[in-house]
Amino acid sequence: MRTGGDIAAVTDVTFDVRPGECLALIGESGCGKSVLASALLGLLPANARTVGQALLAGPEGGLGDGLDLLAADERTLARTVRGRRIGLVPQSPAAHLTPVRTVRSQLHETLRELTGVRKAGAGKPGSRKTGLREAGEAAAARAAFPADHLDRHPHELSGGLAQRAATALALVGDAPLLLADEPTTGLDRDLVDRTADELRLHADSGHALLMITHDLAAAERIADRVAVMYAGRIVEIADATTFFGTRGPRHPYARGLLDALPERAFTPIPGMPPELGDLPPGCAFAARCPKATDACGAVPSPADGVACHHPEEDPTCSN
Template identity: 80%
Template sequence: DRYPHELSGGLAQRAATALALIGDAPLLLADEPTTGLDRDLVERTVDELRRHTDEGRALLIITHDLAAAERIADRVAVMYAGRIVEIADAGPFFGAPGPRHPYAKGLLDALPERDFAPIPGMPPELGALPDGCAFAARCARADARCTAERPAFDDGLACHHGLTGRASHSLTKAAADA
């Protein structure tokens, strides 16, 4: 019995999600569908969106909520400064061997249930992106090539170092420190 402008953010979010799920659309695009919801509602909403895909429809979810992404995604694409830096299957991305791009690894390591380690530095200005890798100024592995040349996107990864997972990242970092 309320007008849309009278709804709280969370209630408006739930109403928008319900309206999107009413139809039989073959593709549902969900941009931050869990914003403004408490954790129980996030899980219920994500489960409902997942049910949408179980019925043979496609879902593209855009989110900063990595816990929701882990719960719902089959594949994950990570963006940094407006560029995709990694695409991976969700299981290996959130589990073993883990993300291959240093920024994607940093995102997961910053979660409270993981290492709770923040990514050092500040992101670049989007209006003045560097010529090379946009993450280079914040990356412990960056070298001259990273700052001069934008990495090609190859095999689901945009990184000059071609990381192959957490184990090899740790090994190469250890080798570099030696």
């Protein structure tokens, strides 16, 4: 909804991410995926406003600690959430790396702040230094970051190497929830698969993973469930096996995303997504949808994981 000069970048979004699970959030550029991740970490611009709840699981895996990320103050987010309970692989890694420090020193500083290595090694400088070095190199290896580049500064890295450095920094704290915002950008296919597999291992160790991605092959490779976002709303949430399998998704937009892949029909979705500041009434996808009818003049309510007036009913049928 737009009120005066306000733009609703994300609207009526409801989902959960469970320990040991990877939820892939997919959709075209500008649909609100990265805004959602920024909201969870309190990284929105100062003039942004949020409503609703984003509950972070407590130490025992439940919601008993009552921490609402959208209501938490900056001190709480900075000291107890970012890096410690939620790790972030940023969409623009170069903007998140400290330009005057090497990758190694940034890994060591992150370890000191997040894992208490400084305290654990008090009085044993040699042991502390060795522990930092080994832990930093292990995180770099997990992110496929070459050890002989650890002493380089961010400006000496290619875009793909900067992406891997940011991934290493996100993994080093072993946070219970990892938000990976386009973690495979700038990587070749082999490194995409290796990075995706490492993120999957992070989830398999009992952590929760929210992966925001345009790369449907990476999502298919590691996701347990898929959430599809369009024009600021989640229009479908489905089991990944069903979504990418012969049954396919039920929302026409989600089917269009798959049909646009080169290995499938290679048929683009007609038209362009609407601007979030100028959404049409009713279903925002109606103007591009082959199934649109007069009923689409109203915003569809989610039912059985899909928000559509005309969802695909026959699971074996494809557009």
